[in-house]
Amino acid sequence: MSRYDIDVNGSLFEWDLENGSFTFENDEVVSFWVNTAFKTLIDSIEEIAGEKEARLVLETAGYRTGLIVSDFYLKSIGKPEKILDKLPNTYVTAGWGITEIVSYSIEDQTAVVQFCNGWEYKVNVAQGKDAEGTFMPGHWAGVLTGIFGSNVWYRVVKSQISGDDCSVYEFYPSDISPSLNVKALLEEQTAAAQKELERITNQRTEVLSEIIKEISSPIIPVLDSILVVPLVGRYNEIRAEELLNKTLLNLPRYNADFLIIDLTSLSWVDDYTLTFIQKFVGASSLLGTTCLLVGISTELSMKVTQSGFRMNHIPCFSLLQQGMNYALDQLGLEIARKV
Missing domain, CATH: 3.30.750.24 (STAS domain)
Structure with missing residues (x-):
């Protein structure tokens, strides 16, 4: 046999060994070892970009993948209520951890979502981190933005990596977005670079002034x-x-x-x-x-x-x-x- 398929709680997994493909919910996916391969990927991003920048990269990537998820289910299911009822089962089946939508209001565009033992938490544990990750809350901000049809953002209410039993995120209407966060980071880096340049310039000016005083x-x-x-x-x-x-x-x-x-x-x-x-x-x-x-x-x-x-x-x-x-x-x- 070169083809295998299995239905897990209504989510379909398929393997086509002849073509080397693996699909979940009729779209191709790939598997990573969380504590090794996936951790190495995140470590590499942090090493190249810097830890603060990497958090923003993951948050932005999470948000954009969330928009893709919401677009997929809006086209295939349509009604926001049915999508929100299905998503927790989809995520647990895909190995993203135990997801529970504690509450939501489509009218108010708010939601409270709980996550236990998610892959990001496991990666952060392997990295020795003690701060909540940004991919998962950013991802659900993207999901809910797509479903509600209006931009929402998040705040961390509880954090499993910080010692709580599970992580809990609260989502609400907001003008905040990854694009604004990227702009803010660039402005912060520009200001910091300018300040450092001014410090070095002033320092060198003082040294040169002293030299000039001595030799002129x-x-x-x-x-x-x-x-x-x-x-x-x-x-x-x-x-x-x-x-x-x-x-x-x-x-x-x-x-x-x-x-x-x-x-x-x-x-x-x-x-x-x-x-x-x-x-x-x-x-x-x-x-x-x-x-x-x-x-x-x-x-x-x-x-x-x-x-x-x-x-x-x-x-x-x-x-x-x-x-x-x-x-x-x-x-x-x-x-x-x-x-």
């Missing part, structure tokens, strides 16, 4: 009483204040008579930068230190002239060497070759 505009003690501070790059309010504070705090420690401000590497000069330089010079003078400006380029001199910025009281030089010679001369010093 260093205070260079060239000789006793002479310091050089090169201005590098572009200065905003934060960098300018940092440099000013750092320099003013260190001037007394170096006991400097002359502070040479090197503008050679200054990449941008605007009104704020010129005001900052003036403020820098004025603050240093209050501490008894004379400022010199070196590295004055043609572009910089034109910008100073156009802005009306007054530099008559500040010694200015094109080259750092010229500024050094001026400071040495004012101190009565000179650099001479060793004899």
Whole structure:
């Protein structure tokens, strides 16, 4: 024999060994070992997608298969009352566990369904889980949505995996759907990713800022009483204040008579930068230190002239060497070759 069939409580099982097919209720099915093969399938989904995402995948898959079930029985049986009377026997016959529809109201679109020893519970036990699965309640939300002709969702009232004798789900009209849950999860993941990106960006910005503070505009003690501070790059309010504070705090420690401000590497000069330089010079003078400006380029001199910025009281030089010679001369010093 190559064909076998059996009727179990009104549900027909058929095997066609010649064609390698197995049918239940006149549609092809496949058998899985629950505690091994089926568990491995769920484990793999969780491993690839993540546990939280896998719960949503199973809930969505359950909901959609529920819609398929309801569509099948609406076409074959028609009346919602007869479908709901038949379904518990169909599920227990198919090995999905003991299903009981405790109560339902087609008018109110509500239902309470109890499940004992379902396949999802057995898989979760094998996985060592302690939280209720999502496939079975999602599945029945899909079944009832199809039967009632309007979207319903669920809440878990009792959970067998959490220690109750059986799981009990309550179904009610709702705007919630797997599509909305997927959207919410994506938004949550996007927000979390954005927050993490902001955290990393802020962290790196802080590190770079500290590095910039250390390496930009260093205070260079060239000789006793002479310091050089090169201005590098572009200065905003934060960098300018940092440099000013750092320099003013260190001037007394170096006991400097002359502070040479090197503008050679200054990449941008605007009104704020010129005001900052003036403020820098004025603050240093209050501490008894004379400022010199070196590295004055043609572009910089034109910008100073156009802005009306007054530099008559500040010694200015094109080259750092010229500024050094001026400071040495004012101190009565000179650099001479060793004899």
